[in-house]
Amino acid sequence: MKNFIYYFSCFVLCINSSLISAQKVDFLNKKIQVYTTSKASDLRLTETETLSFQPATQPLETEISIFINPNKVHQTLLGIGGAITDASAVIFDGLSAAKKQELLNAYYDVEKGIGYSLLRTTIHSSDFSPESYTYVEEGDADLKTFSIAHDKEYRIPMIKKATETAGGAITLYVSPWSPPAFMKTNGSMLKGGKLKPEFRQNWANYYAKFIKAYEAEGMPIWGLTIQNEPMAIQTWESCIYTAEEERDFLKDYLGPTLEREGLGAKKIVVWDHNRDLMVNRSNVIFEDPEASKYAWGTGFHWYETWTGAEPFYENVNRVNEAFSDKKLMFTEGCIEKFDASRYQYWPNGERYGEQMIHDFNNGTVAWTDWNILLNQNGGPNHVGNFCFAPIHADTTTGELIYTPSYYYIGHFSKFIKPGAERLSSAVSRSVLLSTTFKNNDDSLVTVVMNKTNENISYSVYIQGAETTVEIPAHSIQTLVY
Known part of the structure; x- marks a missing residue:
């Protein structure tokens, strides 16, 4: 009986591990479309650039960062x-x-x-x-x-x-x-x-x-x-x-x-x-x-x-x-x-x-x-x-x-489409506001807002990947990836 419980526990653990692995996304292979609306320009929901993720390094206190955890899911839109x-x-x-x-x-x-x-x-x-x-x-x-x-x-x-x-x-x-x-x-x-x-x-x-x-x-x-x-x-x-x-x-x-x-x-x-x-x-x-x-x-x-x-x-x-x-x-x-x-x-x-x-x-x-x-x-x-x-x-x-x-x-x-789920996310500095959702097609949407008078460079970190984005003063951006 003890052996059965042991092997059954291992089986359940293996199944759960497989599910977790299956859910893990290789963000290093994803492209990021950036859309920008900015006060000091004619940018209005304009696609402004396409970015790539790089292997993540340790974030520094001197940097402005957004941290996203796709495994922590909140409400459905x-x-x-x-x-x-x-x-x-x-x-x-x-x-x-x-x-x-x-x-x-x-x-x-x-x-x-x-x-x-x-x-x-x-x-x-x-x-x-x-x-x-x-x-x-x-x-x-x-x-x-x-x-x-x-x-x-x-x-x-x-x-x-x-x-x-x-x-x-x-x-x-x-x-x-x-x-x-x-x-x-x-x-x-x-x-x-x-x-x-x-x-x-x-x-x-x-x-x-x-x-x-x-x-x-x-x-x-x-x-x-x-x-x-x-x-x-x-x-x-x-x-x-x-x-x-x-x-x-x-x-x-x-x-x-x-x-x-x-x-x-x-x-x-x-x-x-x-x-x-x-x-x-x-x-x-x-x-x-x-x-x-x-x-x-x-x-x-x-x-x-x-x-x-x-x-x-x-x-x-x-x-x-x-x-x-x-x-x-x-x-x-x-x-x-x-x-x-x-x-x-x-x-x-x-x-x-x-x-x-x-x-x-x-x-x-x-x-x-x-x-x-x-x-x-x-x-x-x-x-x-x-x-x-x-x-x-x-x-x-x-x-x-x-x-x-x-x-x-x-x-x-x-x-952000109906049925999208909000993901856990946090910003390291108060100069930016941000939220992230995952659509039913598995695309992620991160909205970032800059109310300050300065252009800001920020990094987005997600599951071992990072990218750096520039947001103009008094602007809002949507990142789709």
């Missing part, structure tokens, strides 16, 4: 994309046929553009709608007048064209900004207020009707967030939920309703607000087993800096550590306070690069920008909350304006 709002759809509708196709290619075509794979849209109106509206007549609690006819004019056609350009499938999720006015304590869709308790079931039914109506139009809905920014009393559509109120609405109404309606497979995302309070919201909801069973994960935004604080990237990791069975999704971010003189303001792009790298390195599986298209005034927006988008359309000239943000997002979305 769901997708990267942006929101098609009413504002985006209305502006899109006014473009020429050629510019419409240019915009679709720019976002959704992997070869011609940056390959968006994720799409958010709203359940009736948000601030980025020309006006407030719902899908029912005022006072219709039974939802007998429910209709998405409004969306069929602009928004649904654009979503369908985006999906077609993306290859016929895209991960689509939806978010409400406010229940109808008659369901709320303040009698208005605007300026906060709360969902009246007596309308909680009616409001849950509303989600189900919306999902079914969109899917009847041939647009599969992957999931939904419960409420956009549930702790912000905004001048536009908004609704307040405490953590306990959102928990109870989820477990007593929304979750059971979607299950009864045959929609139990839809992914429900809680919070959908800034990083500052996301730990509290996750604690309250996920530690309640009856609520947690309906929740896929936590959504978050980047606007916590409105208080003057720095971004709370560490809170993303706190939730990831505490609830490893739940997912993390960045659901909205944009450059606030539109100013046409800052279309090419480089720090706007760098804000995207920095946020995306930190969020991915802290466990985020999906990353969603806000409006994909706005006009030359940062709208339309029915309360004057004008913002930037990665691409603007000048409706007087019909031209599209590409901002640095578009290219910074593209350094991720064009190369």
